Amino acid sequence: MRENLKRWLYQAMGFQNELARNQRIEPISKATKPNKTEPNAAGDPKDSKPDLSLCADVKYISWLKEHPSALSSFQEMISAAKGKCIVVFLDYDGTLSPIVNDPDSAFMSDLMRSAVRQVARLYPTAIISGRSRQKVYGFVKLDEVFYAGSHGMDIMGPTIQASSYDGKYQSKSLDKKGNELTVFQPAQDFLPSIEKMLNELEETTSEINGALVEDNRFCISVHYRHVLQEDFGLLEKKVQAVVAKYPGFHLTRGKKVIEIRPSIKWNKGDALLYLLETLGFANSSDVLPIYIGDDRTDEDAFKVLNCRGQGYPIIVSSNPRDTLASYSLRDPSEVLSFLIRLARWGDLSSV
Numbered sequence: 368m369r370e371n372l373k374r375w376l377y378q379a380m381g382f383q384n385e386l387a388r389n390q391r392i393e394p395i396s397k398a399t400k401p402n403k404t405e406p407n408a409a410g411d412p413k414d415s416k417p418d419l420s421l422c423a424d425v426k427y428i429s430w431l432k433e434h435p436s437a438l439s440s441f442q443e444m445i446s447a448a449k450g451k452c453i454v455v456f457l458d459y460d461g462t463l464s465p466i467v468n469d470p471d472s473a474f475m476s477d478l479m480r481s482a483v484r485q486v487a488r489l490y491p492t493a494i495i496s497g498r499s500r501q502k503v504y505g506f507v508k509l510d511e512v513f514y515a516g517s518h519g520m521d522i523m524g525p526t527i528q529a530s531s532y533d534g535k536y537q538s539k540s541l542d543k544k545g546n547e548l549t550v551f552q553p554a555q556d557f558l559p560s561i562e563k564m565l566n567e568l569e570e571t572t573s574e575i576n577g578a579l580v581e582d583n584r585f586c587i588s589v590h591y592r593h594v595l596q597e598d599f600g601l602l603e604k605k606v607q608a609v610v611a612k613y614p615g616f617h618l619t620r621g622k623k624v625i626e627i628r629p630s631i632k633w634n635k636g637d638a639l640l641y642l643l644e645t646l647g648f649a650n651s652s653d654v655l656p657i658y659i660g661d662d663r664t665d666e667d668a669f670k671v672l673n674c675r676g677q678g679y680p681i682i683v684s685s686n687p688r689d690t691l692a693s694y695s696l697r698d699p700s701e702v703l704s705f706l707i708r709l710a711r712w713g714d715l716s717s718v
């Protein structure tokens with residue numbers, strides 16, 4: 368009955384997204400409409416409880432109206448891309464790899480890797496992550512893409528130095544294949560403090576079961592996914608106490624993680640702008656940036672796209688969320704489908 372009701376809702380709201388497509392859609396007249404007095408499984412109408420997952424579906428469906436699926440809207444999105452240079456920006460955790468319990472096991476699938484590779488061969492592509500650049504590279508293992516780690520504070524981008532940015536923080540480097548690239552690290556001055564803080568945090572949080580400190584080079588993550596709820600307050604206090612000793616740092620929140628970041632005016636949105644400039648698209652009206660991300664920190668990049676009035680900010684979420692994104696994808700598997708379609712479209716249009 369629940370499936371029929373869900374199907375009916377999708378049809379009533381005129382949706383044609385993947386969720387709906389995965390199911391056989393019957394004409395509305397055939398679909399079962401909600402029936403308040405229909406007995407529950409036990410056969411007793413009085414015992415029937417509200418189906419909470421159905422309420423969640425209804426909320427998600429209405430949120431989809433504001434943030435349509437980038438898969439259902441693909442044709443419309445891509446027809447606006449004709450004649451424009453697409454540039455693709457991808458977040459890592461929760462976007463290219465599913466959220467898992469152990470941060471060191473957030474592997475991306477071979478299928479995803481191959482889709483990203485196809486996309487990167489057609490369009491400039493960058494991965495912008497909260498992780499350290501080296502760690503993201505370790506997961507992605509592609510030399511075709513640019514990497515921005517530490518929430519964009521460690522960028523390995525095109526050879527061109529960006530003239531609007533401080534040369535002090537830009538240097539030349541070679542990628543694994545020996546190609547010359549430019550590294551931009553605007554939070555370099557904070558490294559000595561970060562190293563000290565890292566040791567202190569590891570020591571002080573070791574008393575709390577399940578707490579995990581991750582070195583993200585220009586920022587630090589303190590994970591609490593495995594910390595008991597009653598211990599969270601203590602962990603938070605301990606982290607705050609350490610950070611208070613170091614001026615020039617602040618805390619942000621992610622998915623079961625507290626992040627410690629240098630307080631410079633730099634975020635994923637700035638990294639996106641930096642990469643656009645080094646790719647030669649600083650003031651271009653011919654560029655169409657696509658940014659796909661699932662986290663709060665990705666909102667900074669969505670904001671930049673909105674301010675430029677260019678491109679497509681796409682949020683990865685299976686729950687209704689406050690977001691500046693215009694489009695949505697439910698999860699990394701939908702991200703994979705989107706990237707495959709994008710690569711196919713690029714292949715066909717280059718013939």
Ligand SMILES: O=P(O)(O)OC[C@H]1O[C@H](O[C@H]2O[C@H](CO)[C@@H](O)[C@H](O)[C@H]2O)[C@H](O)[C@@H](O)[C@@H]1O
Nearest residue numbers: 459460466467468470473496497588622623624
């Ligand atoms: O910008 P991102 O690439 O999305 O990185 C944000 C944080 O991602 C990682 O943590 C999250 O994913 C883990 C693996 O799925 C999960 O266990 C954790 O609970 C999530 O918060 C990464 O470990 C962090 O350092 C990043 O800041």
